[in-house]
Amino acid sequence: MDTTRRDFLRAAGFTVVGAGTVVSALAGASSEEVSGEGGPRWAMVVDLKKCQKDAGCNRCREACHSRHNVPDLEDPRHEIKWIWKAPFEHVFPGHVGEYYDPKLKDLPTVVMCNHCDNPPCVRVCPTRATFRRADGVVVMDPHRCIGCRYCIVGCPYGSRSFNFVDPWPDRNPPNKDYPTRMRGVVEKCTLCPERIAAGEVPYCVEACEKAGIGALTFGDIADPNSAVRKLVESSGRTILRRKPELGTRPQVYYLL
Amino acid sequence: MNDKAKIIAGLVVFLALFTAPFWINIATGQDWSRPNRVVEEEIARLRQDPGLPCALKQTDEERAQGLPNIEMTNRHMALLLEWRDEVVRDGDRTIPEWWQDRNGNPIVVHGRPLKKSLSDGCLVCHTKKKPGESEDKFCDVCHTYVEMEPYCWDCHVVP
Amino acid sequence: MLEKALKGSPRYWSWLAFLSVFILLGVGLFVFVQLQEGLGSTTGLQRDVPWGFYIAQLTFLVGVAASAVMVVLPYYLHDYKAFGRLCVLGEFLAISALTMCLLFVLVDLGQPMRGLNIFLHPQPRSMLFWDSVVIFGYFFINAVVAWVTFKSERAGVAPPAWIKPIILLSIPWAVSIHTVTAWLYCGLGGRPFWLTAILAPRFLASAFASGPSLLILLCLIVRRFTTFDPGQEAIKKLSVIVTYAMLLNVFFVIMEVFTAAYSGIPEHMHHFKYLFFGFEGVDNLVPWMWTSEFLAAVALVILVVPRLRHQQGFLVAAAVCVIASIWIDKGMGMVVTGFVPSPLGTVPEYTPAFSEVMITVGIYAIGALMLTLFYKIATEVRAERSLYQQARTDA
Numbered sequence: 001m002d003t004t005r006r007d008f009l010r011a012a013g014f015t016v017v018g019a020g021t022v023v024s025a026l027a028g029a030s031s032e033e034v035s036g037e038g039g040p041r042w043a044m045v046v047d048l049k050k051c052q053k054d055a056g057c058n059r060c061r062e063a064c065h066s067r068h069n070v071p072d073l074e075d076p077r078h079e080i081k082w083i084w085k086a087p088f089e090h091v092f093p094g095h096v097g098e099y100y101d102p103k104l105k106d107l108p109t110v111v112m113c114n115h116c117d118n119p120p121c122v123r124v125c126p127t128r129a130t131f132r133r134a135d136g137v138v139v140m141d142p143h144r145c146i147g148c149r150y151c152i153v154g155c156p157y158g159s160r161s162f163n164f165v166d167p168w169p170d171r172n173p174p175n176k177d178y179p180t181r182m183r184g185v186v187e188k189c190t191l192c193p194e195r196i197a198a199g200e201v202p203y204c205v206e207a208c209e210k211a212g213i214g215a216l217t218f219g220d221i222a223d224p225n226s227a228v229r230k231l232v233e234s235s236g237r238t239i240l241r242r243k244p245e246l247g248t249r250p251q252v253y254y255l256l
Numbered sequence: 257m258n259d260k261a262k263i264i265a266g267l268v269v270f271l272a273l274f275t276a277p278f279w280i281n282i283a284t285g286q287d288w289s290r291p292n293r294v295v296e297e298e299i300a301r302l303r304q305d306p307g308l309p310c311a312l313k314q315t316d317e318e319r320a321q322g323l324p325n326i327e328m329t330n331r332h333m334a335l336l337l338e339w340r341d342e343v344v345r346d347g348d349r350t351i352p353e354w355w356q357d358r359n360g361n362p363i364v365v366h367g368r369p370l371k372k373s374l375s376d377g378c379l380v381c382h383t384k385k386k387p388g389e390s391e392d393k394f395c396d397v398c399h400t401y402v403e404m405e406p407y408c409w410d411c412h413v414v415p
Numbered sequence: 416m417l418e419k420a421l422k423g424s425p426r427y428w429s430w431l432a433f434l435s436v437f438i439l440l441g442v443g444l445f446v447f448v449q450l451q452e453g454l455g456s457t458t459g460l461q462r463d464v465p466w467g468f469y470i471a472q473l474t475f476l477v478g479v480a481a482s483a484v485m486v487v488l489p490y491y492l493h494d495y496k497a498f499g500r501l502c503v504l505g506e507f508l509a510i511s512a513l514t515m516c517l518l519f520v521l522v523d524l525g526q527p528m529r530g531l532n533i534f535l536h537p538q539p540r541s542m543l544f545w546d547s548v549v550i551f552g553y554f555f556i557n558a559v560v561a562w563v564t565f566k567s568e569r570a571g572v573a574p575p576a577w578i579k580p581i582i583l584l585s586i587p588w589a590v591s592i593h594t595v596t597a598w599l600y601c602g603l604g605g606r607p608f609w610l611t612a613i614l615a616p617r618f619l620a621s622a623f624a625s626g627p628s629l630l631i632l633l634c635l636i637v638r639r640f641t642t643f644d645p646g647q648e649a650i651k652k653l654s655v656i657v658t659y660a661m662l663l664n665v666f667f668v669i670m671e672v673f674t675a676a677y678s679g680i681p682e683h684m685h686h687f688k689y690l691f692f693g694f695e696g697v698d699n700l701v702p703w704m705w706t707s708e709f710l711a712a713v714a715l716v717i718l719v720v721p722r723l724r725h726q727q728g729f730l731v732a733a734a735v736c737v738i739a740s741i742w743i744d745k746g747m748g749m750v751v752t753g754f755v756p757s758p759l760g761t762v763p764e765y766t767p768a769f770s771e772v773m774i775t776v777g778i779y780a781i782g783a784l785m786l787t788l789f790y791k792i793a794t795e796v797r798a799e800r801s802l803y804q805q806a807r808t809d810a
Contacts, residue, residue: 069413077461077763090760094681111759120605126543127532133347141344142411146532147525149465150543156605158759161462162525164455171386171413179375182410183453184525197349246604 051215063207114250441777457770471746480512482626484589
């Protein structure tokens with residue numbers, strides 16, 4: 001088969017376009033690993049020793065869910081939760097051995113969106129309805145969400161919930177100062193960007209502090225003098241993060 | 257051609273159906289002037305409210321320094337979309353100049369500082385009927401008139 | 416040419432009416448129930464099982480759509496003349512399958528009215544974006560190719576030269592649509608059941624088994640109800656393709672089971688345990704999976720023995736078994752199992768709701784309707800042409 005100049009140029013053009021697409025897709029896949037220079041990097045530290053003192057405590061969940069109009073639905077299959085407690089053996093699978101203290105297996109452990117540095121949910125969202133800000137917050141834009149639930153599929157931690165039904169059919173949520181979400185979109189812990197913008201800590205942290213427990217600490221982990229940085233760097237306690245082997249670099253640190 | 261009667265009859269029926277929106281509205285007595293009246297009533301009501309700061313009681317000439325009414329009618333959706341993307345996606349909550357008071361601070365209404373927000377901004381003053389209420393308020397009148405209900409209200413509840 | 420779809424026997428019209436009943440029911444349920452109330456009341460989906468029956472159909476049907484390449488490739492690249500008259504049928508099957516795929520995505524979205532956001536705000540790192548692009552692209556390629564080649568055939572001339580590169584493009588594109596669909600699943604660290612390099616090859620093998628099987632059945636139906644005969648050699652060749660593809664598919668499944676079972680890693684093992692034996696009391700897929708394996712075994716026995724494969728009755732049975740087995744295995748068996756157990760250790764039980772099933776049936780009916788209309792037109796045009804050619808040779 002004769003290759004004319006035109007055929008060659010056409011083939012070359014397609015190769016460049018194809019290679020460019022592949023390269024940009026791959027480059028896109030790694031660009032979020034470079035964290036924002038300067039600027040704060042928000043992180044959360046959970047002190048499990050303090051948290052376990054009151055096993056039935058749910059103040060963080062109540063504060064968050066009531067302020068953010070997270071509905072309490074009848075059907076558990078459609079449950080929406082932003083922050084809640086799950087058994088330790090499920091939060092850290094494989095970390096509980098046969099001869100460990102049996103109480104450790106079921107120890108209620110606070111879980112929420114980890115606001116990963118390398119979030120798989122952001123990578124798979126087809127519309128960029130969920131995206132990572134330079135300060136580390138993984139934002140959920142419910143206006144753009146098409147409800148495909150790929151982010152739920154991609155999250156290794158089960159942090160996200162989908163609105164299978166209308167969450168507030170009577171349009172009467174508890175907190176009229178904060179919008180609700182509509183059915184058909186995904187929602188999750190937002191790390192309270194409206195509170196961060198006002199220089200305050202998220203509602204869950206505030207509720208835990210007010211109750212005198214202080215198990216949740218929030219702050220800028222890039223700041224060498226912040227409380228979270230000191231806890232993570234020099235507290236001397238064992239630190240766990242959820243499923244670190246997946247490379248998501250979660251920003252919720254658990255102190256054992 | 258024996259079909260002439262059928263064709264004419266068909267044309268008449270078609271024209272009747274095609275113009276139906278117009279004569280149905282006339283027949284049911286729609287009040288065409290209501291939207292303008294409600295806007296004027298709203299402005300009058302706001303001007304009399306003792307809790308409103310001076311900035312919002314300005315005259316039409318003074319208000320022309322900011323965003324005039326007609327532009328707001330035309331642009332409010334575009335403005336809201338701009339604010340939405342800036343606040344939610346860019347995290348930019350800085351209040352635009354025309355939304356600030358004379359000293360550059362957020363306008364405070366009945367103790368609430370107005371934010372760059374629909375529920376926490378526009379809706380603090382401009383009323384909208386709540387679910388269960390039957391009387392159309394400010395936002396509803398125009399929207400009912402044009403039969404266009406934006407789905408913003410599915411999430412953004414009226415404060 | 417299209418007017419051929421408007422004239423037919425009473426049997427033709429009753430078949431269309433039968434399909435229309437299910438189409439209306441499915442569309443009605445979607446528009447008046449699912450769009451009004453959301454996915455909660457109309458599907459069995461739940462917080463821990465975000466994808467279910469609808470996405471299972473999408474996954475299966477993308478395979479069927481991709482399988483058109485199994486007919487196009489031998490004919491256009493290797494001059495295998497026996498497939499010449501089958502290509503158009505394969506392409507029409509692809510178009511119907513792709514339409515069904517897109518409809519399944521539409522009914523699965525929480526906010527279908529925002530569906531165009533995928534193209535308005537593209538995210539090139541998301542495989543769902545690329546899946547939409549390649550599926551739409553393959554749809555248009557097949558539509559153009561089928562239209563042009565068939566029009567040329569009807570006019571009795573060779574197709575124009577510019578269609579050839581598009582046909583050649585459809586070959587790697589077909590492979591790509593199913594690879595990208597596999598990439599939806601196999602790049603997710605949080606779902607260890609899917610996190611396997613062999614997922615894309617598995618998808619392709621099962622596609623090339625189930626698609627040509629369906630094509631065989633369609634050829635036999637066409638031969639029975641119209642005057643068009645695709646040719647015994649073409650059907651025989653298709654059955655050989657199905658045989659090798661099914662062998663490869665079963666081999667891949669065994670590879671997956673071995674890797675999970677031998678390594679014993681709980682994260683991988685638990686999903687297979689759920690599939691074949693039940694996990695922590697939840698075992699709703701177990702009878703389906705064993706049925707699927709049994710059907711695969713029956714199909715392979717028939718297909719591997721030439722004397723059985725060449726008999727039409729056995730071939731039909733094998734084709735049905737292949738399609739059913741793969742539909743279970745690649746559909747619910749693959750999609751739902753990825754979620755059971757969930758990342759937080761819960762073991763959800765998912766069964767499709769009545770509405771979900773009826774909307775699915777409605778979409779399949781739409782695909783069947785499209786296929787019926789396409790094949791009616793195609794076979795009648797061909798019948799006309801052969802009569803015309805007969806008349807010319809007689810004259």
